[in-house]
Amino acid sequence: MSRFMGKSAARLKPYAPGEQPQDKRYIKLNTNECPYPPSPEVEKAIRECDPSSLRLYPDPEAGLLREAMARFSGLDAAQVFAGGGSDEILGYFFMAFFDRGDKVYFPDITYGFYPVYARLCGLQAAELPLREDFTVGVEDYLGLDGHIVLANPNAPTGICLEPAQIERILLHNPDRLVLVDEAYVDFAPGKSCVPLVSKYDNLLVVQTFSKSRSLAGMRVGFGFGSRELIAALNRVKYSFNPYNISRLSMLAGIAAIEDESYFRATVEKVRATRDRSAKALSEMGFRVLPSESNFLFACTDRMDGLTLYTRLKERGILVRHFAKPPLGGFVRISVGADGEMNELLKALGEVLKAL
Numbered sequence: 001m002s003r004f005m006g007k008s009a010a011r012l013k014p015y016a017p018g019e020q021p022q023d024k025r026y027i028k029l030n031t032n033e034c035p036y037p038p039s040p041e042v043e044k045a046i047r048e049c050d051p052s053s054l055r056l057y058p059d060p061e062a063g064l065l066r067e068a069m070a071r072f073s074g075l076d077a078a079q080v081f082a083g084g085g086s087d088e089i090l091g092y093f094f095m096a097f098f099d100r101g102d103k104v105y106f107p108d109i110t111y112g113f114y115p116v117y118a119r120l121c122g123l124q125a126a127e128l129p130l131r132e133d134f135t136v137g138v139e140d141y142l143g144l145d146g147h148i149v150l151a152n153p154n155a156p157t158g159i160c161l162e163p164a165q166i167e168r169i170l171l172h173n174p175d176r177l178v179l180v181d182e183a184y185v186d187f188a189p190g191k192s193c194v195p196l197v198s199k200y201d202n203l204l205v206v207q208t209f210s211k212s213r214s215l216a217g218m219r220v221g222f223g224f225g226s227r228e229l230i231a232a233l234n235r236v237k238y239s240f241n242p243y244n245i246s247r248l249s250m251l252a253g254i255a256a257i258e259d260e261s262y263f264r265a266t267v268e269k270v271r272a273t274r275d276r277s278a279k280a281l282s283e284m285g286f287r288v289l290p291s292e293s294n295f296l297f298a299c300t301d302r303m304d305g306l307t308l309y310t311r312l313k314e315r316g317i318l319v320r321h322f323a324k325p326p327l328g329g330f331v332r333i334s335v336g337a338d339g340e341m342n343e344l345l346k347a348l349g350e351v352l353k354a355l
């Protein structure tokens with residue numbers, strides 16, 4: 001570590017992203033990317049971009065992109081915030097709505113970035129245990145003394161709460177914010193809380209184009225909330241990174257929104273493959289949590305998660321393993337294309353047979 005590093009930076013515990021190996025070709029089922037390319041309209045929009053326009057800064061308001069998303073979501077553009085991926089919006093949320101020492105509540109098993117941001121901002125992270133069956137215990141979130149962050153569907157379990165359950169949490173915490181991170185909600189039709197943002201001034205919903213829209217490489221995400229909440233996020237953004245969405249990302253994002261039929265078809269393909277793969281894994285003796293996302297969280301009593309991960313990697317298949325108890329027994333498998341999932345199932349069969 002550099003001897004010039006500040007004390008608070010030295011205390012950080014950075015997020016460990018899933019492997020992005022550059023050495024050989026793997027069947028990559030470890031970071032929940034989409035196995036299908038973005039819409040052909042995205043390709044067209046990028047091709048048609050005049051490179052000489054790139055000498056100019058992009059629109060700091062990301063106006064056209066926010067308007068397109070507002071139309072898609074049935075909201076006003078003033079209720080929509082655009083971020084360079086949803087991680088950036090999570091960062092602005094932590095910077096905008098907390099002071100050092102404040103409490104923030106989230107489940108003990110959830111997206112690993114929340115504790116990282118909490119630490120970066122000097123907050124007390126109050127981690128509430130999931131229930132035995134890996135669901136979020138809604139009762140535990142009523143009447144809290146800090147803002148709340150919930151991934152819905154949750155990661156890495158894939159389990160989703162009903163919007164009515166989130167609504168209960170909102171009603172019981174009228175003076176606290178509830179951030180609902182909907183990175184996977186497109187794979188759980190009818191479960192989004194975006195329709196609730198005009199009704200609750202303490203709700204902020206965050207979505208991303210990294211998973212269901214095949215644009216992880218472009219870094220596009222959205223926040224949805226009251227005009228006041230969006231203005232607060234903008235206050236931080238304009239104090240940190242005003243031109244946060246590149247010109248190309250804006251063009252790609254708008255094209256992705258406008259090709260709604262491609263989006264629907266891609267999500268349906270992933271959901272069908274997910275359900276088929278979950279069934280096949282169960283038939284092989286795996287315990288598979290009921291996923292409403294684009295990944296499966298599975299374990300077997302015949303082998304621990306780290307060994308499974310290692311044996312699959314030797315066979316050219318990457319999945320994700322989390323060492324933190326009680327997740328150690330599990331692997332998280334992103335839903336790939338049908339052929340990739342067939343390879344995975346075949347490899348798992350061989351690995352278990354070799355025992």
Ligand SMILES: *Cc1c(COP(=O)(O)O)cnc(C)c1O
Pocket residue numbers: 032084085086087088111151155181183207208209210216219220221
């Ligand atoms: C993938 C993911 C994100 C981050 O997505 P980006 O938009 O690529 O930054 C945020 N939250 C959860 C729960 C995720 O799984």
